[in-house]
Amino acid sequence: MAKLKFAKQNDFFQQVYQLVRLIPKGKVTSYGAIAKYLGSAKSSRMVGYAMNNSHVQVPPVPAHRVVNRNGVLTGKHFFAHQHEMQQLLESEGLIIENDQIQNFSDSFWNPSEALQLY
DNA sequence: AAGGTGACAGTTT
DNA sequence: TAAACTGCCACCT
Incomplete structure (x- = not known):
C-alpha cells in the first residue's frame, strides 16, 4: 500500500543531487562536468533542469556551487533572491564580479578527478 | 502518449 | 573577435 511518490525521480536527478552535495565548500563545478561524470555529457542542460x-530535495542541495562552463552564475535567477547565489559563494571565499566567478579555473572542482574514477 | 522545454555546450557565421 | 544557431537528452505537462 501507500506507494512512495517521491521514488519517481531516482535515475538522473538523484545522481545529480548527490554529486552536487559532494562539492566541497569554496569550490564550484559546471553542469557539463556533472553530466559527463554521470555518463551523459550531452545532458548538461538536464543537470540544470534538475x-x-x-x-525541495532533502538534504538541501548546494545549487549555488554549480555554474556554467564560463563560470557565470546563470542560475542565480532561480534563487529566492537574485543575489543570494552570489552572496553564498562569496561567503565561501569566492570572488564574483559581474555575475562571473573570478579565478574560476582555480576554484573549479572536477568530480571525475576528485572522486578519482578508477 | 506525444510533444515541448531547458540553471548547457560546442560549432558555425 | 564576438554573437548567434543548433544539437542534445532526460524531464514535464
Missing part, C-alpha cells in the same frame, strides 16, 4: 527541484 536543480529546479533541488530546493
Whole structure:
C-alpha cells in the first residue's frame, strides 16, 4: 500500500543531487562536468533542469556551487533572491564580479578527478 | 502518449 | 573577435 511518490525521480536527478552535495565548500563545478561524470555529457542542460527541484530535495542541495562552463552564475535567477547565489559563494571565499566567478579555473572542482574514477 | 522545454555546450557565421 | 544557431537528452505537462 501507500506507494512512495517521491521514488519517481531516482535515475538522473538523484545522481545529480548527490554529486552536487559532494562539492566541497569554496569550490564550484559546471553542469557539463556533472553530466559527463554521470555518463551523459550531452545532458548538461538536464543537470540544470534538475536543480529546479533541488530546493525541495532533502538534504538541501548546494545549487549555488554549480555554474556554467564560463563560470557565470546563470542560475542565480532561480534563487529566492537574485543575489543570494552570489552572496553564498562569496561567503565561501569566492570572488564574483559581474555575475562571473573570478579565478574560476582555480576554484573549479572536477568530480571525475576528485572522486578519482578508477 | 506525444510533444515541448531547458540553471548547457560546442560549432558555425 | 564576438554573437548567434543548433544539437542534445532526460524531464514535464
